[in-house]
Each structure stands twice: as structure tokens, then as C-alpha cells.
Amino acid sequence: MQFFSSDFKLGILGGGQLGKMMLYETRKWDIYTKVMDASPEAPCKIACNEFVEGSLMDFDAVYNFGKDVDVLTIEIENVNLDAMEKLEHEGITVYPPTKTLRTIQNKATQKLFYTDHGIPTSSFTRFAYTSEIEDSISNGGLQLPFVWKSAQFGYDGQGVKVVRKMDDLKGLPNVECIAENLVDFKNELAVIVARSSTGEIKTYPVVEMEFHPEANQVEYVICPARIDDAVAQKAKDVALKVSEHMKHVGLLAVELFQTHNDEILVNEVAPRPHNSGHYSIEASYTNQFEQHIRAILGLPLGKTDSKVAGIMVNLVGAEGHTGDVVYENIASILEMDGVTPHIYGKRQTRPFRKMGHVTIVDEDMTRAREVAQKVKETIKVMTNK
Amino acid sequence: MQFFSSDFKLGILGGGQLGKMMLYETRKWDIYTKVMDASPEAPCKIACNEFVEGSLMDFDAVYNFGKDVDVLTIEIENVNLDAMEKLEHEGITVYPPTKTLRTIQNKATQKLFYTDHGIPTSSFTRFAYTSEIEDSISNGGLQLPFVWKSAQFGYDGQGVKVVRKMDDLKGLPNVECIAENLVDFKNELAVIVARSSTGEIKTYPVVEMEFHPEANQVEYVICPARIDDAVAQKAKDVALKVSEHMKHVGLLAVELFQTHNDEILVNEVAPRPHNSGHYSIEASYTNQFEQHIRAILGLPLGKTDSKVAGIMVNLVGAEGHTGDVVYENIASILEMDGVTPHIYGKRQTRPFRKMGHVTIVDEDMTRAREVAQKVKETIKVMTNK
Numbered sequence: 001m002q003f004f005s006s007d008f009k010l011g012i013l014g015g016g017q018l019g020k021m022m023l024y025e026t027r028k029w030d031i032y033t034k035v036m037d038a039s040p041e042a043p044c045k046i047a048c049n050e051f052v053e054g055s056l057m058d059f060d061a062v063y064n065f066g067k068d069v070d071v072l073t074i075e076i077e078n079v080n081l082d083a084m085e086k087l088e089h090e091g092i093t094v095y096p097p098t099k100t101l102r103t104i105q106n107k108a109t110q111k112l113f114y115t116d117h118g119i120p121t122s123s124f125t126r127f128a129y130t131s132e133i134e135d136s137i138s139n140g141g142l143q144l145p146f147v148w149k150s151a152q153f154g155y156d157g158q159g160v161k162v163v164r165k166m167d168d169l170k171g172l173p174n175v176e177c178i179a180e181n182l183v184d185f186k187n188e189l190a191v192i193v194a195r196s197s198t199g200e201i202k203t204y205p206v207v208e209m210e211f212h213p214e215a216n217q218v219e220y221v222i223c224p225a226r227i228d229d230a231v232a233q234k235a236k237d238v239a240l241k242v243s244e245h246m247k248h249v250g251l252l253a254v255e256l257f258q259t260h261n262d263e264i265l266v267n268e269v270a271p272r273p274h275n276s277g278h279y280s281i282e283a284s285y286t287n288q289f290e291q292h293i294r295a296i297l298g299l300p301l302g303k304t305d306s307k308v309a310g311i312m313v314n315l316v317g318a319e320g321h322t323g324d325v326v327y328e329n330i331a332s333i334l335e336m337d338g339v340t341p342h343i344y345g346k347r348q349t350r351p352f353r354k355m356g357h358v359t360i361v362d363e364d365m366t367r368a369r370e371v372a373q374k375v376k377e378t379i380k381v382m383t384n385k
Numbered sequence: 386m387q388f389f390s391s392d393f394k395l396g397i398l399g400g401g402q403l404g405k406m407m408l409y410e411t412r413k414w415d416i417y418t419k420v421m422d423a424s425p426e427a428p429c430k431i432a433c434n435e436f437v438e439g440s441l442m443d444f445d446a447v448y449n450f451g452k453d454v455d456v457l458t459i460e461i462e463n464v465n466l467d468a469m470e471k472l473e474h475e476g477i478t479v480y481p482p483t484k485t486l487r488t489i490q491n492k493a494t495q496k497l498f499y500t501d502h503g504i505p506t507s508s509f510t511r512f513a514y515t516s517e518i519e520d521s522i523s524n525g526g527l528q529l530p531f532v533w534k535s536a537q538f539g540y541d542g543q544g545v546k547v548v549r550k551m552d553d554l555k556g557l558p559n560v561e562c563i564a565e566n567l568v569d570f571k572n573e574l575a576v577i578v579a580r581s582s583t584g585e586i587k588t589y590p591v592v593e594m595e596f597h598p599e600a601n602q603v604e605y606v607i608c609p610a611r612i613d614d615a616v617a618q619k620a621k622d623v624a625l626k627v628s629e630h631m632k633h634v635g636l637l638a639v640e641l642f643q644t645h646n647d648e649i650l651v652n653e654v655a656p657r658p659h660n661s662g663h664y665s666i667e668a669s670y671t672n673q674f675e676q677h678i679r680a681i682l683g684l685p686l687g688k689t690d691s692k693v694a695g696i697m698v699n700l701v702g703a704e705g706h707t708g709d710v711v712y713e714n715i716a717s718i719l720e721m722d723g724v725t726p727h728i729y730g731k732r733q734t735r736p737f738r739k740m741g742h743v744t745i746v747d748e749d750m751t752r753a754r755e756v757a758q759k760v761k762e763t764i765k766v767m768t769n770k
Binding site: 005023024027028029030048290294299300302307330331334345361363 | 387408679723
């Protein structure tokens with residue numbers, strides 16, 4: 001099948017940042033794309049060949065969108081699976097397969113999947129309703145502290161909460177949920193596994209999330225992770241085991257905990273390009289977006305090695321600033337060697353809103369890390385006031 | 386001035402391949418773009434924010450297009466300069482400046498510029514009409530062989546001709562032209578110079594065009610050129626001298642001849658991203674398109690070094706094939722490490738039509754060169770028949 005400058009049509013559900021970066025690759029190869037997103041301001045509205053405004057959770061919208069594409073993929077998991085399943089049955093190629101998405105979309109199902117397949121993950125308890133948790137604690141079934149997670153997506157901003165005392169349960173939605181052991185980890189790692197429709201599999205190097213000492217927030221994604229080879233190998237093995245059992249097609253980003261005794265536990269996965277792989281645009285021989293396209297089209301997978309060390313810094317809105325965005329000192333970071341900002345194009349900023357990311361590449365990791373810190377300290381996402 | 390996610394508007398004259406690759410960068414930085422091209426099928430029609438259909442040589446079209454942009458640039462020199470000059474006078478920022486474009490657009494003026502500024506170039510004679518050449522030869526003024534070049538652009542496919550015998554003059558348009566000494570060169574080199582509106586200047590490494598032994602056609606663009614450092618330095622010095630006197634803003638691609646006694650002669654220049662810089666997308670810390678944007682917006686110039694060795698192969702239509710394009714064996718080249726095809730998206734191929742390019746990158750130049758040859762021998766741009 002010819003994908004390039006032909007009548008082939010690729011459908012993408014979701015027109016956000018990941019979709020936008022995927023479109024650089026479809027443009028590079030002149031692959032015809034059709035994108036659906038609920039927002040008329042979606043970043044993908046330009047650069048795709050056809051744009052459809054519609055809700056990703058709406059059966060009819062997704063079904064009608066997918067009917068005339070050759071291959072259907074996603075840039076976000078939160079889509080209507082019944083519609084995708086119907087499309088699958090009617091012969092549309094859907095990657096990742098609906099089955100994979102069903103396993104991942106519900107966090108309780110996802111955790112059960114790990115335990116069923118002997119994949120190491122933090123222990124957890126499943127609840128039909130949040131309201132059942134109090135009883136379970138009072139009769140000694142569940143211990144504080146734990147991480148509360150709603151099973152389904154879409155509770156914006158309140159899908160996850162660390163519960164240290166009974167009071168923390170107040171205000172949580174009364175929905176299907178899980179209570180996870182709070183893992184006291186040494187490192188948070190991630191491995192992106194690419195699996196093609198032909199079954200070919202490749203892994204990217206293990207990356208490390210470096211957290212801010214005080215604010216418990218990821219500050220840097222570092223490739224390669226600064227860990228022992230043995231731990232890195234263990235992380236890859238666990239990621240490959242997840243990939244093998246999930247039978248995804250496309251990318252699978254596997255987020256992992258490295259415990260203090262170097263155990264590797266799966267935190268969660270995403271069956272698509274992922275924030276932890278953004279460094280690959282500047283650092284890798286094959287960036288994650290091109291790799292996802294290669295995988296779902298059954299093309300040979302590209303080399304996953306890095307040309308140079310890569311670090312990614314998220315650009316989030318500064319506290320106390322809400323309104324028209326201004327990227328303060330962006331010219332100063334452009335003066336630094338190997339620094340590439342990616343601006344997501346949201347006109348409005350607000351505290352902690354994800355507005356873009358910056359990649360820092362260098363032959364030398366130590367120098368890259370120093371530049372990354374300078375970048376972090378220099379650029380500010382704020383408003384004019 | 387804020388360029389990112391703001392009301393700033395960048396105008397680009399020309400919506401072809403170079404414009405398309407420039408748009409990857411404006412998208413990356415969320416810079417609002419308005420593009421004009423004569424063809425409704427122009428590759429830039431998508432991925433820009435506004436597309437205007439109009440002739441680049443038409444005064445009114447260019448003038449009306451440029452009136453509401455903040456900065457106006459080009460992806461091709463063949464544009465209406467009177468309109469750009471009027472826009473300049475009315476306060477629109479035009480980069481490269483019209484003055485630079487006037488010097489370059491007319492090949493006789495361009496050659497005179499080199500001699501006036503003591504820049505080494507092959508000797509030449511200027512003629513008001515091609516018809517004057519015969520007399521000049523018969524009365525011993527001009528010697529065969531020489532290279533005939535029409536002074537003005539736009540004689541598609543017949544702007545340049547090597548004249549070895551009187552007969553070769555037949556059928557040439559009777560226009561203003563030059564007769565250039567035929568240079569017997571050892572290497573054809575190129576140096577891309579970036580000059581920002583602030584005056585900052587950076588050069589990319591010297592690249593080498595490797596020609597096919599029989600067909601006298603560029604097969605590979607190789608970065609860095611496999612030449613002595615002394616020659617490379619001389620090439621950079623000549624390119625910088627041209628840049629300094631041209632006072633361009635943005636990129637200047639300087640094509641050079643290295644003679645058998647290692648003289649460096651300027652062949653011609655292009656004040657924009659150039660085919661000889663395509664390797665930079667995969668190989669350089671800052672690709673040429675991002676660099677052009679940095680330069681015309683007065684942002685700091687990026688690092689021009691390479692992460693790895695880079696080689697570019699042009700993808701041209703195979704002989705004997707005219708019609709709907711098929712990229713034969715493209716999957717086979719995707720199996721090779723460090724290989725990235727760029728498909729320009731023309732639906733129709735014809736012999737020698739430029740349909741795309743392929744970049745090969747590797748830590749090791751020798752290996753890169755081997756892979757480049759395999760790529761060249763493997764992929765074929767043809768039709769289904």
C-alpha cells in the first residue's frame with residue numbers, strides 16, 4: 001500500500017499538541033490526514049488536510065469521523081471505544097486496537113491487567129464507589145496513606161489525589177476508583193516501546209524524571225536516565241513485558257517507579273506519543289511521532305538511539321498570572337547552545353497550565369543538565385501585567 | 386516584540402517546498418503566517434494560517450499581500466521587487482532587503498557585484514541580447530566554450546546552457562545574458578551564512594556536492610565537505626565576504642567552485658534556505674529553516690554545528706515515468722539506520738522532476754556515505770505502469 005502522496009487517509013482522534021507534532025511527520029511524508037477535536041481552536045486545525053469539529057466521547061461523532069479513513073489512530077486515550085470497536089468490526093484499521101484502549105482507559109482494569117500478567121505494580125484495592133473507602137479504613141481493610149484514583153478518565157484535575165488523612169477524602173467524586181499503595185520511590189522512569197503492526201518491536205532508552213525538591217513536580221525529563229545499566233535493563237524488560245501482553249500497535253509509553261531497593265514497578269501506561277518522549281524530536285535518530293506513524297502503517301521501525309544527550313523542560317504558566325500569554329526572556333534561552341523551545345500556541349496562560357516545552361541537547365549530559373537549569377531559571381510564562 | 390502566540394504576522398512569498406519546511410518552524414513556535422503562491426496546490430496551502438492565491442511577479446498581488454504583515458520574507462527570489470520596495474518604503478520590514486534581491490535577481494548584476502567588491506568569481510562577458518554573442522565570437526572577443534546564462538529568471542529549464550560550438554546557441558532566447566568562463570573545478574562547495582537583523586553572523590560547515598561520474602548531476606550533498614581545513618576556511622572567508630557586502634538579512638547560501646589549484650570562486654548565491662542545507666534538519670543543532678526565522682526576527686542565531694555527519698540525496702523522477710507517482714522500495718530505505726525521506730507531495734512525477742529528498746545521518750561519515758549510496762540505488766520514483 002502506498003501512503004505517500006496517494007489516496008490513503010489517516011484519521012487522528014484528538015487535535016491537541018501531540019497531534020500537532022504528529023502532523024509534522026505526516027507533512028514530511030505527505031500523508032493525507034483527517035483530524036477530529038471538540039475545540040475549533042485545536043492546534044491541529046491547520047496542518048491537517050481535513051478537520052472535523054466533534055466530541056471524542058460521542059459515539060456518532062467518532063463513528064462518522066472514522067468511516068472513511070484507512071487507518072484510525074489517537075493522540076489521547078479518552079475516546080468513545082464503542083464507536084471505535086464498531087469501526088474495527090466494519091474493517092477500518094484501528095491502532096492502537098480498541099482492546100488495548102479498553103484495558104488502559106479504566107484504571108482499575110489496567111491495574112488488574114498488571115497483576116493478572118505478573119507485571120510488578122504497587123498493590124491496590126478496587127472500589128465501586130469512593131464512599132466505600134471510609135468503611136474499609138475503619139474496619140482495618142485499608143491503611144492510610146494511599147493514592148486515590150478515579151477509574152474512569154475525565155474528572156479534570158481531580159482524577160488523582162494523595163490521601164493522608166480521612167479529611168482528604170472530602171470532596172472526591174463518588175465514583176468507581178482504586179486506592180493505591182503510596183510508593184516511596186528513588187526515581188520515576190519511563191520507557192517508550194514501539195510495536196509495529198508487523199510485530200516488530202523497539203525500545204527507546206530509559207528516561208528519568210527529575211523532580212523539584214520542594215514542589216513535588218516533574219522538572220526535567222532526562223535521556224538517557226542517570227542509572228545503573230542493570231536497573232535500566234530491568235526497566236526495559238518490564239516495559240517489554242507490558243508491551244508484549246498489551247499487544248498494542250504504535251507507541252506504548254510505560255511509566256515506572258524505581259524503589260529504594262531497585263525494584264521496578266509499573267505506574268501507568270499511555271498507548272501513544274508521550275511527554276516523556278518529546279526530547280526525541282531533537283535528540284533521537286527517529287523521533288517518537290515518526291516512530292508512531294511507522295508503527296501503525298506497518299513500516300520498518302526507525303533507530304531509537306540518541307544522537308546526543310537530551311533533556312526536556314515543561315513550560316508551565318507562572319503563578320499569579322492569568323490572561324494573554326507572554327514568554328518572558330525567550331530570546332535569552334535562544335542564545336544558549338542546543339536549546340529549542342516548542343510553543344503550544346495557547347493564547348491564554350494560567351498558573352501551572354502546560355504552555356509548551358523546551359528541549360536541551362548536548363554531546364555532554366552534565367553540560368546539558370546545566371543548560372537545562374539555566375533555561376528553567378530564565379524563561380517565564382506570564383502575562384503583561 | 387512578541388512573536389510567539391501573539392498578533393505578530395509573518396508573510397512568506399512562495400508556498401513551495403522551502404516554505405513548507407519553514408512552516409514546521411513557525412508551527413513549532415506558533416508564529417502566525419500568511420503565505421502567497423500562484424498555485425492552489427501549493428504545499429504551503431495547509432500549515433499556514435492564511436493562504437493567498439496570487440502571482441509572485443504581479444505588482445498588485447505582492448503589494449496587497451504584504452500590506453498587513455509585520456515582516457515579509459521569501460522562499461524564492463523570483464518575486465516582484467517594485468512591490469516589495471514600495472512595502473519597504475511604507476514601513477513593512479522586508480527581509481532579505483529588496484536591495485539584496487535586486488543584486489541577486491539579475492545574474493549580470495550579481496556577477497558585476499562580485500567583481501566590484503573583489504570577490505573571486507569566473508570571468509564573464511555581459512550581452513544586451515543573445516544575438517550579439519555570435520559577432521563577439523567571430524571577431525575574437527569571446528572564446529568557446531562558455532556557459533550562457535540569461536540575466537533574468539523565469540526561462541524555465543532554459544536559463545543556463547553550456548555552449549561548446551556555435552550550433553549550441555541555436556534556440557536560446559534572445560535576451561539580456563552573460564557568457565561565463567567554463568570553470569574546470571575539482572569540487573563544488575556551498576556555505577550557508579546566517580545574518581540576523583541585529584548584525585549577528587554565523588556560518589554553517591562547508592558542504593560538498595558530489596557529482597555522478599557520467600551524468601553531470603549532483604548526487605549527494607555531504608556535510609562536512611571532505612576537504613582540507615585550509616580550503617574549508619578559505620571557502621568560509623569568501624562566503625563571509627559576500628555576506629558582508631550583500632548586507633542580506635536571513636540566510637545566504639553561497640555556491641562555490643574549488644578549482645584544481647584550490648582557488649575558491651563564487652558561482653552564485655541564494656538569499657534563503659537552500660537545497661544544500663536540507664541535511665541540517667536531521668544533522669544540525671539548528672536547522673536552516675529555524676535559523677532563517679531567527680535571523681529575520683532579530684532573535685539570537687542558533688548553534689550551526691552538526692550533531693552527526695549528514696548526507697542529502699535528491700529524489701528525482703525516474704526516466705520513462707510520467708504520471709501518478711509511486712515511491713518504489715521506500716520501505717526498504719526506512720529499514721536503514723538514520724534514513725529520513727522527505728516527500729514533497731507532488732502527485733505527478735516526470736523524468737528528473739524533484740519529488741523530494743532523503744537525509745542520511747550517522748556518527749561516522751564513511752558509513753553515512755555507504756548508506757547514502759544504498760539509498761540511491763534502492764528507492765525509485767516512478768509510476769505504476
